[in-house]
Amino acid sequence: MDLNFTPAELAFRDEVRQFLRDQLPQDIAQRVKNGLALRAEDYTRWQKILFQRGWGAPGWPKQFGGPGWGPVEMHIYDEEAAAAGAPRTIPFGLKMVAPVIMAFGSPAQQQRFLPGILNGEVWWCQGYSEPGAGSDLASLKTRAERQGDHYIVNGQKTWNTLGQYADWIFCLVRTDPNAPKQQQGISFLLIDMKTPGITVRPIITMDGAHEVNEVWFENVKVPVENRIGEENKGWTYAKFLLGHERTNIAGVGASKRELGRLKAIARKETKNGRPLLEDPLFAARVAQVEMELMALEITNLRALSAESEKRAPGPEASILKIKGTEIQQALTELMMYAVGPYALPFERGSIEEGDLTSVAGPDYAAPLAATYCNVRKVTIYGGSNEIQRNIISQMILGL
Template sequence: MDLRFTAEEEAFRREVRAFIRDNLNPVTHRKMIEGRIPEKDEIVAWQRTLNARGWATPSWPQSHSGPGFTPVERYIFLDELHQAPAPEPVSFNVSMIGPVLIRYGTPEQQARFLAATANLDIWWAQGFSEPGAGSDLAALRTSARREGDHFVVNGHKIWQGMAHHADWMFTLVRTDPQAPKKQMGISFLLLDLRLPGVTIRPIITLDQRHEVNEVFLDEVRVPVDCLVGAENAGWDVAKFLLSNERTGIARIGMTKHLIRRIKRLAGDNRSVLLKAAAIEAELKILEITQLRILDGQRRSDAADPRSSILKLKGVELRQAASELLLAAAGPAALEVRHDDAPFDQDGSEWLGTIMPNYGILRAASIYGGSSEVQKGILAKSQLGV
């Protein structure tokens, strides 16, 4: 297998890099460099800029208004976004619900949602985790009973990333409580968050950021035409979605950006530089692994359980890099500053979000399927254990 990029792929990389340089709002760019969270309108504006270029949905096929990227082009595109750094297209829209609707959605659902999802006219939230049903997702208790042409939904979802920005939520609900296995009897619904009975409450994390939420559902009437896939077959839809999420969750380019910050801050600190080199070596191995998985996707679009490797190791390396960045910054990183603090005018390295970002990355080994779950998937699918 020749893992070198072709001349055409290298030309595509230069094209993407130039587009980001010429079109990304400088204020948004600086926020990304400094580890701040852009405002909602900044994220929407950038995704619409990408969408106008035809690049907002890198994993979507041309038959559904995607760019028709090859797997390698998709990897290069995301790598350049992460390294720039620039906001990537909202993953709930582009990497999760979009591919699900393309695979399992009805023609009516595709016509209703796909274009609006790509352009961020609809911002989606993910309604999977619940209190007591996170890594063991099949233990979910949110229920949906059928009443005529509606499902009536009751339950409590938690850790909904950016749900305070969202218009709709894709969610898993239990439609057959008598199913013989807990993975059975689960359905996949699209739920308008503006419906009566929906309450969104913020969860403020220890770093005083508002990124996650909990969603309460009290007798929410969801039309039956918002069911994706067959009733009681939502587990298959969820597995497909999570495979896509885990492939993207490696975010190798983000770790490369962290390594560059580490080197700038480390100066001639040999100990830090040696640790950075060790992370880079492992990162190169992970990058090769991702390219191998992408090569397999050239021949099949079936869910690949090896994506768990990318999630597992990609998170470990990002966490290690964030810890080393904290060490390189030293005591100055302990002066926590909020995302809306004024920019430093002297152009110096901004340290205010290093500690908060270090803290929030601790959760990366839980969301998208915990590290323990990934090891279980790999043991079963790759080792036959």
């Protein structure tokens, strides 16, 4: 296995860098680099720019409008985009439901749903977790009863990310409550968020943001033609989708950018009249995170190499999720430590509007507490790190 980029891959990297210099809106890049909140229109504006370039869906095959990149090109693009300050792709449409539609949807469903995802016109959200059905997703209780050519859906989903902006939601629902096993009797439905009977209620997170929601379904009428695949076979499609979700969480490129941001902050902050980055104890903590990030990147490249050789990645996918999220949390902790008391207070309005004139302390300190609080979640979603450790123990140790 050769982890060095080929001349063609290096040329591709130069092409990506030039595109980002020319086309990435600087107001968006500055928000990303400074840890400020992005607006819905920032994500859609960038997606439409990518679509015009033909790069709207890096992981899609050409037959569905993607660029046909291999895994190495996708890694290069992700790393360069993160370094430049491009927003991370909202995954629910492009990286989660779209692969399911490509793999299991009918030609009519592919023609109907994929173009709007690709060009950024249609925003999707996820309806998986429920109260009492998060890590144990197969215990979900949202019901869908078939009545002729429609289903009638009743139930509740929670921890629904950015559903307040969504046009459509993909949902796991129970269509056979008498199935002998939890994983059986579940179907995968695509639901228009404008359908009568859907209520979105905000959940304000500890960083003050409206990022997640509860979604209630009361006698929601969903055409049978919006079901993916076979009735009661939705768990198969759900596992396929979760595999795509998990591979997107490691965030190597974003963590490399945030490591650079941490070092920049530590050069500005001082201890005993010297830059904090020169303090041996603090420098050692930064070095530890940097080494772990380098190891994570190598593991990521190994997984990409396996994929390019058509070998399914093994437990390294769980390793990527565990270490990637732990590194993200460690970086936010070190930034808080570096700035000290100025990192504690934050004003949600200032972070969202990008106006930090009223904030005490240096500008770069203002969003750190909010980011720290928000990143507490990353070791939980996409399959908690405890679950990932169980997977590793079973697949490697046979326990």
